[in-house]
Amino acid sequence: MAFYDLREFIDAARKLDDVLEVRGAHWDLEIGGLMEVFAGRASFPLLLFDDIPDYPRGWRIAANFVNDARRAALALGLPPDLPKVELLRRWKERLPHVRPIPPRQISNGPLFENVQTGEDVNVLAFPVPRWHELDGGRYIGTACCVVTRDPDEGWVNVGIYRVQVHDERTLGLYISPGHHGRIMREKYWAKGKSCPVAISFGQEPAMWMAAGHSIAYGASEYEFAGWVRDEPVEIVTGPVTGLPLPATAEIAIEGDVPPPSEEARVEGPFGEWPGYYGHGARVEPIVRLQACYHRNEPILAGAPPLKPPILNFGIPFGAAAIWQYLEKADVPDIRGVWCFAGGNAPGGGAPFLVVSLTQRYNGHAQQAALAALGCRGGAYHGRFVVVVDDDIDPADLNEVIWAISTRCDPKTAMTIIDDCWSTPLDPVMHPDKKEAGDFTNSRAIINACRPYAWKDRFPPVNVISPELRDKLTTKWKRLLER
Ligand SMILES: Cc1cc2nc3c(=O)[nH]c(=O)nc-3n(C[C@H](O)[C@H](O)[C@H](O)COP(=O)(O)O)c2cc1C
Secondary structure, three states: OOOOOHHHHHHHHHHOOOEEEEEOOOOEOHHHHHHHHHHOOOOOOEEEEEOOOOOOOOOEEEEOOOOOHHHHHHHHOOOOOOOHHHHHHHHHHHHHHOOOOOOEEOOOOHHHHEEEEHHHOOHHHOOOOEOOOOOOOEEEEOOEEEEEEOOOOOOEEEEOOEEEEEEOOEEEEEOOOOOHHHHHHHHHHHOOOOEEEEEEEOOOHHHHHHHOOOOOOOOOHHHHHHHHHOOOOEEEEOOOOOOEEEOOOOEEEEEEEOOOOOOEEEEOOOOOOOOOOOOOOEEEEEEEEEEEEEOOOOEEEEOOOOOOOOOOOOOOHHHHHHHHHHHHOOOOOEEEEEEEOOOOOOOOOOOEEEEEEOOOOOOHHHHHHHHHHHOHHHHOOOOEEEEEEOOOOOOOHHHHHHHHHHHOOHHHHEEEEEEEEOOOOOOOOOHHHHHOOOOEEEEEEEEEOOOHHHHHHOOOOOOOOHHHHHHHHHHOHHHHHO
């Protein structure tokens, strides 16, 4: 089912009893802090903040609307109550059938209910939070869609890139090396031009999740979102840049990103998804605002990264794309793929990737690891790839650790690979290396499968057989029901 906007999604989450309304929390650390307190509890509802000090009633913040597996499933049109690996499998099975659905252009939308231009633009009119204690400022863009157009080829990219508020009409925009928005931006600068940009802050969740998916260079996130929704995304054209914006977005801006030689400012630090302030405070490009649009009583969407294991997308959807890629690369008998400490979406960083397979030949496990590391989803900001046998649940960290501890001989079953694609966010990258602009790191492949050549002589596992379990469960049914 496609949701018309963020509001309709919030109503659907309410029906699942998954929304908690909070009144009176302050934009300065209370909203972000409360999120972290909730993140540590068994249930982590969508938090809808209202009556925010200094701001009018009704100007709300919806925080981490899909960071729970149930709400992520709801947003993607999957059954909300499936076990997590099954949810990931269902998503993986949909991926080969992507059928892009172009957005539907409309002339006006709720986004344009309120329009400010020029000197009247003021993004501090919204209750922009300071999310984490060491953040260098207030971040309006965490659950945002950053829209740019390729100056040579004309195609439009949408990505989630963080946006800091420098002042009423100036924002900071951090885009990681290799990301499409950054490549486009640099193309404008190489021509001596500023890069036009439009950014929405709060939109229907499938659109936002599509923006976080690293789809092929040249492909449209709007069309991908249309496929996810099975219905076109309605777009309006930004009058300043001509860029398309989601028509039902809550808030949006238009502006331009000048070449850093013309203007740039210190951005960050910001609490990042690996669980650190890895990028630090650095000079980064800015956005000069020319227009701002918002709905009546706007809802600013917020999805600040929180220290793992909390994920912005509830489960690591990035692992599904890697799973699909392994199948495309003809690596047989993959049983499951999972990611810890990241993996929100393909291309979103996969620092601890686990692949489970049924070994068929010598070298099969290593082939799977190398293929996983080579695809876009597994390549960016990776660190460890662990391959386990099919009796190990890749989503169960205790099982994975047990397999590593008992089936991997570090001297013979680990491989180190150098010079891989990482980012300045990488906390263990030496500061001098970052300063030199060398954002590469190394990878370790951990083959935690029984050694294939002598797997038949590997000791049996000390675990109850399925047959004996079934027999006892039947015979001792009443005891076990207690
Ligand atoms: C909540 C969230 C925040 C993100 N923040 C950033 C960011 O600040 N900068 C960045 O380059 N990528 C960020 N990403 C990752 C990119 O959005 C993601 O890799 C996306 O696929 C990039 O799109 P592109 O390949 O079209 O550039 C974030 C992802 C999520 C889910």
